[in-house]
Amino acid sequence: MESGRLDVELAQRIADHEGVDAATLDPPLHDVVDVDALEALLSPHSHERTDFTGTVSFEYGECTITVDHTGAVSVRPTLEDAEAELATM
Template sequence: MSNTTPTSLRVVQGVAAHEGVDPMDLEPPLHEVIDTDALDVLYRKADALSVRIEFTYRENHVRIDESGHVDVTDATADRGSSTAVE
Protein backbone atom coordinates (compact mmCIF):
# COMPACT_ATOMS: atom_id res chain seq x y z
CA MET A 1 0.00 0.00 0.00
CA SER A 2 1.27 3.44 -0.80
CA ASN A 3 1.19 6.54 1.36
CA THR A 4 -1.41 7.93 -1.07
CA THR A 5 -3.94 5.42 0.29
CA PRO A 6 -6.37 7.33 2.53
CA THR A 7 -5.76 6.72 6.22
CA SER A 8 -9.36 5.60 6.75
CA LEU A 9 -8.93 2.89 4.11
CA ARG A 10 -5.68 1.73 5.72
CA VAL A 11 -7.51 1.47 9.06
CA VAL A 12 -10.26 -0.66 7.47
CA GLN A 13 -7.67 -2.86 5.77
CA GLY A 14 -5.66 -3.18 8.99
CA VAL A 15 -8.67 -4.16 11.10
CA ALA A 16 -9.86 -6.64 8.46
CA ALA A 17 -6.39 -8.19 8.22
CA HIS A 18 -6.13 -8.40 12.02
CA GLU A 19 -9.51 -10.13 12.22
CA GLY A 20 -8.96 -12.26 9.12
CA VAL A 21 -12.11 -11.01 7.38
CA ASP A 22 -12.93 -9.18 4.17
CA PRO A 23 -12.94 -5.37 4.63
CA MET A 24 -16.48 -5.26 3.21
CA ASP A 25 -17.67 -7.50 6.07
CA LEU A 26 -16.78 -5.02 8.83
CA GLU A 27 -19.87 -3.94 10.77
CA PRO A 28 -20.45 -1.23 11.70
CA PRO A 29 -18.64 0.57 8.90
CA LEU A 30 -15.75 2.72 10.12
CA HIS A 31 -17.55 5.93 9.08
CA GLU A 32 -20.26 5.16 11.66
CA VAL A 33 -17.64 5.10 14.43
CA ILE A 34 -15.38 8.05 13.57
CA ASP A 35 -15.36 10.91 11.09
CA THR A 36 -13.35 9.29 8.29
CA ASP A 37 -13.22 12.51 6.23
CA ALA A 38 -11.61 14.34 9.15
CA LEU A 39 -9.18 11.45 9.68
CA ASP A 40 -8.08 11.56 6.05
CA VAL A 41 -7.68 15.35 6.11
CA LEU A 42 -5.60 15.22 9.30
CA TYR A 43 -3.11 12.84 7.75
CA ARG A 44 -2.99 14.63 4.39
CA LYS A 45 -1.80 17.63 6.35
CA ALA A 46 0.24 15.58 8.82
CA ASP A 47 3.55 16.76 7.36
CA ALA A 48 2.79 20.13 8.94
CA LEU A 49 1.36 18.63 12.15
CA SER A 50 2.38 16.14 14.79
CA VAL A 51 -0.74 13.97 14.84
CA ARG A 52 -1.14 10.72 16.75
CA ILE A 53 -4.59 9.17 17.09
CA GLU A 54 -5.83 6.16 19.05
CA PHE A 55 -9.35 4.76 19.17
CA THR A 56 -11.29 1.51 19.59
CA TYR A 57 -13.10 -0.06 16.64
CA ARG A 58 -14.71 -3.51 16.74
CA GLU A 59 -12.93 -4.41 19.98
CA ASN A 60 -9.60 -3.49 18.37
CA HIS A 61 -7.23 -0.78 19.54
CA VAL A 62 -6.24 1.30 16.48
CA ARG A 63 -3.17 3.51 16.74
CA ILE A 64 -2.05 5.85 13.95
CA ASP A 65 1.32 7.52 14.44
CA GLU A 66 2.69 10.79 13.09
CA SER A 67 3.74 9.18 9.80
CA GLY A 68 0.30 7.64 9.21
CA HIS A 69 1.44 4.11 10.15
CA VAL A 70 -1.61 2.12 11.30
CA ASP A 71 -1.23 -0.50 14.05
CA VAL A 72 -4.16 -2.70 15.15
CA THR A 73 -4.17 -4.74 18.36
CA ASP A 74 -6.82 -6.50 20.43
CA ALA A 75 -8.38 -3.94 22.76
CA THR A 76 -9.03 -6.59 25.40
CA ALA A 77 -5.62 -8.27 25.18
CA ASP A 78 -2.21 -7.21 26.40
CA ARG A 79 -1.57 -5.75 22.94
CA GLY A 80 1.05 -8.39 22.26
CA SER A 81 -0.57 -9.35 18.95
CA SER A 82 -0.75 -6.62 16.37
CA THR A 83 -1.27 -6.05 12.67
CA ALA A 84 0.49 -3.10 11.08
CA VAL A 85 -0.44 -1.34 7.85
CA GLU A 86 1.99 1.01 6.13
Protein backbone atom coordinates in the same frame (compact mmCIF):
# COMPACT_ATOMS: atom_id res chain seq x y z
CA MET B 1 0.25 9.66 2.46
CA GLU B 2 -1.80 9.39 -0.70
CA SER B 3 -5.13 11.17 -0.42
CA GLY B 4 -8.13 8.90 0.04
CA ARG B 5 -6.10 5.84 0.98
CA LEU B 6 -6.26 6.01 4.78
CA ASP B 7 -9.81 4.64 4.89
CA VAL B 8 -8.73 1.66 2.77
CA GLU B 9 -5.65 1.05 4.93
CA LEU B 10 -7.66 1.25 8.14
CA ALA B 11 -10.42 -1.04 6.88
CA GLN B 12 -7.94 -3.62 5.60
CA ARG B 13 -5.87 -3.65 8.78
CA ILE B 14 -8.98 -4.00 10.96
CA ALA B 15 -10.37 -6.74 8.71
CA ASP B 16 -7.07 -8.62 8.84
CA HIS B 17 -7.09 -8.38 12.63
CA GLU B 18 -10.67 -9.63 12.85
CA GLY B 19 -10.25 -12.29 10.15
CA VAL B 20 -12.97 -10.91 7.89
CA ASP B 21 -13.25 -9.19 4.51
CA ALA B 22 -12.88 -5.40 4.68
CA ALA B 23 -16.15 -4.95 2.78
CA THR B 24 -18.05 -6.78 5.52
CA LEU B 25 -16.89 -4.74 8.53
CA ASP B 26 -19.80 -4.22 10.89
CA PRO B 27 -20.26 -1.47 11.85
CA PRO B 28 -18.84 0.31 8.81
CA LEU B 29 -15.62 2.17 9.59
CA HIS B 30 -17.22 5.57 8.83
CA ASP B 31 -19.77 4.92 11.62
CA VAL B 32 -16.93 4.72 14.14
CA VAL B 33 -14.43 7.37 13.07
CA ASP B 34 -14.46 10.39 10.77
CA VAL B 35 -11.75 9.23 8.36
CA ASP B 36 -12.02 12.45 6.32
CA ALA B 37 -11.17 14.52 9.42
CA LEU B 38 -8.33 12.17 10.27
CA GLU B 39 -6.94 12.46 6.73
CA ALA B 40 -7.24 16.26 6.91
CA LEU B 41 -5.25 16.24 10.13
CA LEU B 42 -2.50 14.05 8.67
CA SER B 43 -2.40 15.41 5.12
CA PRO B 44 -3.36 19.07 5.08
CA HIS B 45 -3.70 20.85 1.77
CA SER B 46 -0.69 22.86 0.69
CA HIS B 47 -2.33 26.14 1.80
CA GLU B 48 -2.94 24.80 5.32
CA ARG B 49 -0.39 24.31 8.05
CA THR B 50 -0.36 21.66 10.73
CA ASP B 51 2.03 21.05 13.55
CA PHE B 52 0.46 17.71 14.40
CA THR B 53 3.15 15.26 15.46
CA GLY B 54 1.16 12.97 17.75
CA THR B 55 -1.09 9.98 17.41
CA VAL B 56 -4.84 9.42 17.20
CA SER B 57 -6.34 6.26 18.66
CA PHE B 58 -9.85 4.87 18.60
CA GLU B 59 -11.54 1.60 19.40
CA TYR B 60 -13.23 -0.55 16.82
CA GLY B 61 -14.79 -3.80 17.97
CA GLU B 62 -12.20 -5.62 20.05
CA CYS B 63 -9.19 -3.65 18.88
CA THR B 64 -7.52 -0.29 19.35
CA ILE B 65 -6.36 1.44 16.19
CA THR B 66 -3.60 4.03 16.37
CA VAL B 67 -2.56 6.30 13.51
CA ASP B 68 0.55 8.42 13.94
CA HIS B 69 1.46 11.72 12.30
CA THR B 70 3.14 9.88 9.39
CA GLY B 71 -0.01 7.87 8.64
CA ALA B 72 1.40 4.62 10.06
CA VAL B 73 -1.41 2.41 11.33
CA SER B 74 -1.26 -0.12 14.16
CA VAL B 75 -4.07 -2.43 15.25
CA ARG B 76 -3.90 -4.10 18.65
CA PRO B 77 -6.34 -5.94 20.89
CA THR B 78 -8.06 -3.62 23.35
CA LEU B 79 -6.42 -3.48 26.74
CA GLU B 80 -9.32 -5.40 28.29
CA ASP B 81 -9.03 -8.18 25.71
CA ALA B 82 -5.25 -8.38 26.09
CA GLU B 83 -5.55 -8.57 29.89
CA ALA B 84 -8.25 -11.27 29.66
CA GLU B 85 -6.06 -13.28 27.28
CA LEU B 86 -3.10 -13.03 29.68
CA ALA B 87 -5.28 -14.11 32.60
CA THR B 88 -6.11 -17.38 30.83
CA MET B 89 -2.46 -18.28 30.34
